[in-house]
Each structure stands twice: as structure tokens, then as C-alpha cells.
Amino acid sequence: TAAEYAIDFFGLLKHSKGEWAGQPFQLAPWQQFILWNLFGWKGADGLRRFQTAFVEVPRKNGKSTLTAGIGLFLLTMDGESGAEIYSAATKRDQAKILWEEAARMVAASPSLRHLVAHWRSSSTLSVESTHSKFLPLGADADTLDGLNVHGALIDELHAHRTSEVVDVLQTATGARRQPLQFEITTAGFDQNGIGYDHYQYARNVLNLVFDDDKWFVFIAELDPGDDWQDEQTWAKANPNL
Numbered sequence: 001t002a003a004e005y006a007i008d009f010f011g012l013l014k015h016s017k018g019e020w021a022g023q024p025f026q027l028a029p030w031q032q033f034i035l036w037n038l039f040g041w042k043g044a045d046g047l048r049r050f051q052t053a054f055v056e057v058p059r060k061n062g063k064s065t066l067t068a069g070i071g072l073f074l075l076t077m078d079g080e081s082g083a084e085i086y087s088a089a090t091k092r093d094q095a096k097i098l099w100e101e102a103a104r105m106v107a108a109s110p111s112l113r114h115l116v117a118h119w120r121s122s123s124t125l126s127v128e129s130t131h132s133k134f135l136p137l138g139a140d141a142d143t144l145d146g147l148n149v150h151g152a153l154i155d156e157l158h159a160h161r162t163s164e165v166v167d168v169l170q171t172a173t174g175a176r177r178q179p180l181q182f183e184i185t186t187a188g189f190d191q192n193g194i195g196y197d198h199y200q201y202a203r204n205v206l207n208l209v210f211d212d213d214k215w216f217v218f219i220a221e222l223d224p225g226d227d228w229q230d231e232q233t234w235a236k237a238n239p240n241l
Contacts, residue, residue, distance in 0.1 A: 003040025016104035030239035074151035083132035092138030147172035158188025158195030
């Protein structure tokens, strides 16, 4: 029931850019799979199993749209009082890209427009009835202290050269019973940053090298030995195909 509730929420959302602008957000099967696991898999205490999600897919597979929708769900429908949702990047201007996608979704949805207040001057989406807010956050902000994170959305994790922002967000979830840190990224080239570190950790979780029941992992990539020029393999790395 909780999984279906999360998936049904996306029926309130619309695309805001390109040829799909104004059309309802119809989740692809791989996106439904991620939402079903994240929001439907719960423990005996009724709390969500997964607190960190690592998702790696190539460009143009709808990463930012999915992530913005997850942020809005955590803000409006998760039953969390005083929820703090952050889109995070190394620069606040970069973090605003994801936040602005969410803001456009709110503006295009009659249901959400009546629920969510949009304060453009302070880049804040807020729900007054639950005292919840959704803001962009960058390492260049005046301070990263005092956060009480319910949802952390980290787009393009591979672009983070250090773990500063990710570490701050992770440690700021301690007061929440079922926080979610959602990391989504393309592969990138840097093998010295936190993006590659989390990729390696995620693969070890999948391969049962590490036992971490709170990590959800979805990696779309070719298998070893695949010929990248063989079109039959492309859907492995591009799930929208």
C-alpha cells in the first residue's frame, strides 16, 4: 500500500521542459521499481528499510525529474512534521537546478499549488500545516550547521570532489526515524571522489561483500565483456530504452 501510494503521487506531477512539457509524469518501469522498494519495503516497526539510495543511470534518463518528485513526496506526503528536504550540490546555484524543477512541478499541479507555498526570493517550498520546507543547499552556503534532514537529494554525485556536503547531510539525519538520502548520478570520470567511492561501496553491497540492509542500489551499466557497439546491450545502461 505504501509503495502504491508513492507511485500514485507521481500522477500529480507534470514534465516542465522540452517536448514533454505540460504532460503528466508517467513513470517508467525502472523508476517504479526504485520507488516501490524505497517506500514500500518496511520493517516490523513500520519504518522504511532503506535510508540511502545510490542510483546510477546515464544522461537523459529522467534523473532530475524523478529526484525532484521524490523530494516533493517527502515534503508533502510522508507524514513527517517539520520535514527538511534539501537538494544538495557543491554550489548552491547547481543545487537550485533540481529545486527549480520541483518548483515548476508545484506550479503545474493544481493539487500541489494549494498545499505548497512557493517563496522564490528565498528559494523555498514550504508546507505551512506541517512546518516543512524544501531548499537548495551548496557547500558555498554561509553555514551547513543546524540542519535536521528528513530528505537529502544529491544530483550528479560524481561532480562532488569532496565528501563535505554528503557527510554534513548524513550526520544531520540523526534525529529522524526514517530519513532518506537519495543519490543519483551519471558515471563520471573521477575515480578519486566520493561518487566513485559510493559506486564501489554500492557494488560491494550488491555483491554481498558488505552487509548493509539500509542501502538500496540501482546501477544501469553494461556487463563485463559486453560490446558497447552492440545495440542489443544498450538498454542495460539506458533503462528508458
